[in-house]
Amino acid sequence: MQNLLSKKEINQFQKDGAVFIKGKFDKS
Numbered sequence: 735m736q737n738l739l740s741k742k743e744i745n746q747f748q749k750d751g752a753v754f755i756k757g758k759f760d761k762s
Contacts, residue, residue, distance in 0.1 A: 739747070
């Protein structure tokens with residue numbers, strides 16, 4: 735599955751995930 739994503743796409747996905755999780759914690 736991971737082979738379908740380029741390293742740039744994976745890095746962007748991880749970055750977006752971190753921002754999303756941080757936002758959830760900041761709101762609580």
